[in-house]
Amino acid sequence: MAGNTMGTLFRVTTWGESHGPAIGAVVDGCPPGIDLEEKDIQKELERRKPGKASSASPRKEADRVELLSGTFEGKTTGTPISLIIRNVDAESASYDDLRDVFRPGHGDFTYQMKYGIRDHRGGGRASGRETAARVAAGAIAKKVIAREGITVTAFTLELGGITARTTSLDNIRKNSLCCPDPKAAARMEKKLEESRKKGDTLGGIVEIRVKGCPPGLGEPVFEKMDADLARALMGIGTVKGVEIGAGFSSARMTGSECNDPLTTLGFATNNAGGILAGITTGGEIVIRAACKPIPSIGKPQETTDILGKPVKLSIRGRHDVSVIPRILPVCEAMVSIVLADHLLRQRAITPAKG
Amino acid sequence: MAGNTMGTLFRVTTWGESHGPAIGAVVDGCPPGIDLEEKDIQKELERRKPGKASSASPRKEADRVELLSGTFEGKTTGTPISLIIRNVDAESASYDDLRDVFRPGHGDFTYQMKYGIRDHRGGGRASGRETAARVAAGAIAKKVIAREGITVTAFTLELGGITARTTSLDNIRKNSLCCPDPKAAARMEKKLEESRKKGDTLGGIVEIRVKGCPPGLGEPVFEKMDADLARALMGIGTVKGVEIGAGFSSARMTGSECNDPLTTLGFATNNAGGILAGITTGGEIVIRAACKPIPSIGKPQETTDILGKPVKLSIRGRHDVSVIPRILPVCEAMVSIVLADHLLRQRAITPAKG
Amino acid sequence: MAGNTMGTLFRVTTWGESHGPAIGAVVDGCPPGIDLEEKDIQKELERRKPGKASSASPRKEADRVELLSGTFEGKTTGTPISLIIRNVDAESASYDDLRDVFRPGHGDFTYQMKYGIRDHRGGGRASGRETAARVAAGAIAKKVIAREGITVTAFTLELGGITARTTSLDNIRKNSLCCPDPKAAARMEKKLEESRKKGDTLGGIVEIRVKGCPPGLGEPVFEKMDADLARALMGIGTVKGVEIGAGFSSARMTGSECNDPLTTLGFATNNAGGILAGITTGGEIVIRAACKPIPSIGKPQETTDILGKPVKLSIRGRHDVSVIPRILPVCEAMVSIVLADHLLRQRAITPAKG
């Protein structure tokens, strides 16, 4: 495998460059008989589009998905589902002077080292735009897991150092940052605006909650549910850290504090984050992903070009101030794909009901 | 795949239960012509054995590895390398009264939910003992990457809330906790001793550093180097969080703070942790793994049995107070296996030298 | 994996139904820096198109391929290559009365059994049309192996019981059936014409020759070169038998007849077909694939519908009389993809040249 496919049974392959003709995904292994239309996918893509939030890029991405295979009369057939999104409004010319320059914090340098050639326009394959294909594929995964009553919700836990004081999901659709704490959201918006003015960017933390997941999903040792979730989230370009349940804070607990007592009503606490020994407990899954600030900044930076010559760089063009909130549906997509895959894998070993 | 294999080209499969006849690993895809003898593997296993540190279990594991295939006259042949470690000194009887009880923080409950059957003795497959097989396989991975000048070193960054104030590798072999800060190490030892007396356990943070890694390793989008490292480390039962480079703290940085300037001498800083867009930069790779406290504690706990009946549980038997420092060679093994795999994968697309 | 992907490092995924909006392929793992343009792929597709041969269907398939990703300024970049071919001239309505009928010899019955739903139009995913996507992907594989001097040539060895008396490749481009024996080709053409008049179809045997393959390609035991070639060819819907070198006739040889003596000039004979113990010898690879007659025949047939009711069926519509010669580029594509994959795999274990 060359890195562009994930999953064992529910398999997602994405393809495409930021400024090529199109991007897309092939979803193989989707069970037959699931209702699926373009609008189901479009709905998720809309959530990833640059919005009205202060963090947003002014680039207009139509992001119209076309469903090319794998369905018949509105239902999946079990054959591969091909999704394509044409690239429009790509101002490739604005990248001309970046052709031989390595933008700090981007994949420019490493792609050049790895392949000896790269499509520099908009970051090519390493662009955040590739995640639109993930969101499209994730929309299908969401339908697969929804049949089993599983829902995945990502929200903004922290942005620019401002932390939500509640993690209740009640209010997350009420502000453009999908932050459960309306007051924190207002402060985050303000901080984003300040940052935009400075030509700088902000990082943050996303929390993802999975409800309705049955116990027993996840495989032993190497393909644990938490291991696969960590890989999926760390596979988003911007993510530099992942934790499950109590996560890094569990390192400061004692065993008697950290262990979740099991009672007749289920687990009394959830430091485990819904996963024990890599397998789901049936409780809520709780994950957090740390997102670094977007590396494309207006402020001048030191770097070099492909010949090693020092260059002073100010990145123009249209960029977000933070990957939050656009990253939220991407996180949901990645988690949903992992869950759909493990759901199918678990079925394979479950004795058929008599 | 059913979760017990990792890697695409350098592939490691582990097998075995804590109290079964043996545990072991099969390493497939190791390049031919590498010097390999049992003592190379034994050396790493010694590092994982319960030691004299205050954190150690009194269980004596002989952990003698036997090399059954894949070498000829002291060199690898390119065929699968089979490693086996017989289980000895396993006091299975001491687990008899745990047969139907779900120990909090362990995989007992989830294995029962997943498979409907489990080997309860010593945690079965979910036991930390399984990691001995990983360490054995990792010893081979270390030889593969050492040929390219790559070294992997794990050390104790934090234990029981006490943090090392330096991360220099100079002193890590000078104390039994492999902590770079001797004063912190002394305080950690003391805290471990206190915890043992209370019948409680401690968590901590491991840091892993990779030196000498060439640029260009890692695959795009889903099999990024950091994604695969995160999965590998989160695949260790005790790990609840993973971060690369600046990790979670990058969420509080601005872009201008977080971006590593590229100079004629290389990257001026290393917030990226040696990985950009999922591909190695050629700089040092820096990873941290958060380890929860060992769930087997002497203190009484609430739980239920397999019929849902409440049980008051005090775990007897021989257990460590912390996974640190025994987890260190396991972390090194996992990271080394990922690196060996990506090293071979990169060769496949690199034009042969003329 | 759900069956629509082949390869470990050079990976091909195809998607699409005969009468859906499009078919296509994603090629992941192609090395960077290879010249690649749409016309390189189009050239191979032209060979698969219904031609002027007597065996041909009158359906006009424009088969214009569009290259959507993975190249930059005419060279591959190492990222996934997405290829799409729009379906045109698909007379779906002519399949309306086949909606609930299982055509003998087709996948109608088994797809219904497997998925409980199927796109009946033109055979859906099981249509021979899917092989156009393989040919497109194979065109890229051909370029990868051509760099190492490897060429793959398929020709018509037998058709309708008429066998070529020579297997010299000199004349195979001189007749529309790509048969090395011009006289046999003329008789084959006549037999095809007779068969068309009867509303019947013919089977045949394709031979594939690989020249310039270096020794050492293929993996031990399960992923032997011959095993992977057999799978690739048997993965073409029409193929019911595969043999390597002396193949089935080796079953009637003695060891002293069958063994190929090794001389200072190489192997004196080639009963092995260029593969020993699953690994290439450096000699010519010789494979034969037996193709059944096309199951879509005009003659009336007995079958049942989805409710099990007997049906008398005469298949109208536009169909070939034989898969030969259109299957030839498909066979070449499948063999080329296998070779490209094993070529990359072998590089991974080959010590870099100093």
Place this chain on the structure above:
Amino acid sequence: MAGNTMGTLFRVTTWGESHGPAIGAVVDGCPPGIDLEEKDIQKELERRKPGKASSASPRKEADRVELLSGTFEGKTTGTPISLIIRNVDAESASYDDLRDVFRPGHGDFTYQMKYGIRDHRGGGRASGRETAARVAAGAIAKKVIAREGITVTAFTLELGGITARTTSLDNIRKNSLCCPDPKAAARMEKKLEESRKKGDTLGGIVEIRVKGCPPGLGEPVFEKMDADLARALMGIGTVKGVEIGAGFSSARMTGSECNDPLTTLGFATNNAGGILAGITTGGEIVIRAACKPIPSIGKPQETTDILGKPVKLSIRGRHDVSVIPRILPVCEAMVSIVLADHLLRQRAITPAKG
């Protein structure tokens, strides 16, 4: 993957060299709750052991299997099952003068070319002995498919040019060659004896029949049931050709002859061999594998050594005259493993029964 693993969900990895300390297999993905003891596996191994048949080698292989993991109190647990068979009675010294010689028809030359190093003793990894590990793993696969009522039976269809005139399975356990035609069996025995006296060997054809297979197993396009079966059988060192149903003879049929009519009682004929479009029909699966004569012959042969110098070679040592009948349980094992894997895969997409 480096070639020593097969299967997606039911995964078998084999390891070991003919004259190393041991050979073995790891079976991962076996469903939990299946009765499994060493004697279940031993029973199959006995069938592969050199017997009293005239074709047999006098090498005594104790072939005692040891079950090291994956079961608890006589039942599988869902965790990896490790099987080991110690090598005994290996007369390595008798191979000393073959150290630098390439035996014709063997993997000696190609392993040397591929790896630059090889264990020459007894053929190392390329030895037929490796198939004992497959038979051991296959015994587990047989138990998995037996639960669904599937049985796999291989028999001798042809040996040394003598063909069985019946394929009824009634008599196959009544002669040591497992030939359904007792008269043919007697002639085969005679021919084997003659061949042994001449220091020569014989090839033959094995037929495998699968009864009780449900419809719907097999995946589209690349992982068709017939494609996977062909790969599995061609992955046996001795096999040079594989055909399904009418196989090569279908190349000489017309469509009206070859199509199997579907009636209210099922398929009226079985030219398809129980597989249509790569998916099982529910009818009997019929496969044939052509086995070349064993390359180790007493007769003098021309070859070269590792330096390219011509060598005259007479192979001493203990060798079979034909792979038949010892290959029969190997064929059954390979087919059973493929079926077990596809059975689990099909479950994953089958809606749970309400």
